[in-house]
Amino acid sequence: MPRMLDVSDDVRAEIGDEEADRLLAGENAPGSYDCTSCRTPGDSEQERTSTVLFIGDETAVLAFAHATCLPSQVVQVTEEQLQGAVRSIAADGGPARAVPEQAVPEQAVLGVTSGLILINGELHPALVVEPTAPIARPGTTTAGDDFLPLLIEQGFMPLTEIDSVPSVLHGWSVLLAMGQLHAILQPGTAGGQPVAWWQAHQALQVADSWRAAANKHQQVLLFAAPVGSIGRQPREDLLREALDKAAASGKLVAATLPLAGT
Numbered sequence: 001m002p003r004m005l006d007v008s009d010d011v012r013a014e015i016g017d018e019e020a021d022r023l024l025a026g027e028n029a030p031g032s033y034d035c036t037s038c039r040t041p042g043d044s045e046q047e048r049t050s051t052v053l054f055i056g057d058e059t060a061v062l063a064f065a066h067a068t069c070l071p072s073q074v075v076q077v078t079e080e081q082l083q084g085a086v087r088s089i090a091a092d093g094g095p096a097r098a099v100p101e102q103a104v105p106e107q108a109v110l111g112v113t114s115g116l117i118l119i120n121g122e123l124h125p126a127l128v129v130e131p132t133a134p135i136a137r138p139g140t141t142t143a144g145d146d147f148l149p150l151l152i153e154q155g156f157m158p159l160t161e162i163d164s165v166p167s168v169l170h171g172w173s174v175l176l177a178m179g180q181l182h183a184i185l186q187p188g189t190a191g192g193q194p195v196a197w198w199q200a201h202q203a204l205q206v207a208d209s210w211r212a213a214a215n216k217h218q219q220v221l222l223f224a225a226p227v228g229s230i231g232r233q234p235r236e237d238l239l240r241e242a243l244d245k246a247a248a249s250g251k252l253v254a255a256t257l258p259l260a261g262t
Contacts, residue, residue: 004044004045004046004047004048004049005023005024005044005048005049005050005051006048006049006050006051006067006071006072007020007023007024007051007072008050008051008071008072008073008074010053010072010073010074010193011051011052011053011062011072011073011074014053014055014060014074015053015062023051031043031044031045032044033049033064035064035065035066035069036052036063036064036065036070036177036178040066042064042065042066044064047066047067048066048067048068049064049065049066049067050064050065050066050067050069050070050071050072050073051063051064051072052064052065052070052072052073052074052075052177053073053074053075054075054177055074055075055076063178065177070177070260071260075175075177075182076196076199109131109132109133110129110130110131110132110198111129111130111131111132111232112127112128112129112181112184112198112200112204113127113128113130113230113232113233113239114126114127114128114181114204114206114207114210115128115210115236115239115240116209116210116213116236117162117221117236117240117243118240119162119163119164119165120163120164120165123209123213124165124213124217124221125210125211125213125214125217125220125221126220126221126222126223127174127181127184127220127221127222127223128223128224128225128230128239128243129184129198129222129223129224129225130224130225130226130227130229130230130231131147131226131227132227133227134147134226134227135147135150135226137149137150145226145227147224147226147227148224148225148226148251148253151224151253152253154169154172154186155169155172155255156169156222156224156253156254156255157253157254157255158250158252158253159223159247159252159253159254160247160248160250161244161247161248162240162243162244162247162252162254165221165256166221166254166255166256167255167256168219168255168256168257168258169222169255169256169257170258171186171187171194172184172185172186172187172194172197172222172255172257172258173185173194173257173258173259173260174214174220174222174257174258174259174260175260176206176211176214176259176260177203178203179206179211180203180204180205180206181200181203181204181205181206182199182200182203182204183196183197183198183199183200184196184197184198184199184222184257185197185260214259215259217259218258218259219256219257219258219259220256220257220259221254221255221256221257222254222255222256222257223243223252223253223254224252224253224254225243225246225251225252225253226251229242229246229249229251229252230242230243230246
């Protein structure tokens with residue numbers, strides 16, 4: 001019986017037309033599967049199912065997800081991360097060590113912290129981004145920190161206090177797959193596929209309560225501050241305190257990003 005599979009153009013380009021057609025015809029597709037995002041059972045004969053291709057340096061793994069959890073797509077990961085994911089799936093979900101950093105323009109590194117933020121009596125999933133060094137505008141040689149101005153140009157809003165949920169920044173999203181944080185995506189050039197603004201070297205394990213809040217709201221709040229504004233806070237109340245202080249001093253921007261995956 002043909003499966004209710006979605007195979008995106010990007011996935012088809014990687015696996016080839018012949019393999020894609022076999023999947024759509026039900027020859028190589030599983031009937032039942034464990035969703036690579038939410039880890040609950042799925043059935044490609046009964047519900048729309050996405051093909052998700054994870055590509056490492058030497059290995060590629062084709063996985064399946066509920067279409068409501070993830071769209072069909074290609075996800076670039078490191079070989080170590082991919083092998084870890086395979087072992088994790090085989091062992092039914094052991095968490096991987098998280099190193100949530102990636103080099104960004106110049107030599108600065110973005111640190112990303114996840115936490116729950118209370119706004120108007122409701123908990124919201126949030127990511128707090130702070131670079132380890134000043135971010136210079138590409139092409140400039142003068143000293144200075146253009147991190148916040150660059151984000152404001154992208155649509156992030158300056159905050160003086162955290163009293164409401166920031167407006168949604170369309171085209172950006174937060175990618176969760178296999179129950180872990182993989183990337184923050186920004187719009188591609190000329191309307192192309194989204195590209196990673198930040199990508200974890202190895203997937204970041206998030207708390208169950210954070211994932212539950214993300215699934216509930218289907219969006220994530222993203223706060224960003226210049227180097228030295230937030231620091232590595234060990235508790236969520238201290239993180240909120242640091243965010244409030246950064247906002248009061250004019251050193252905080254924010255946006256709400258749609259959730260991709262669960």
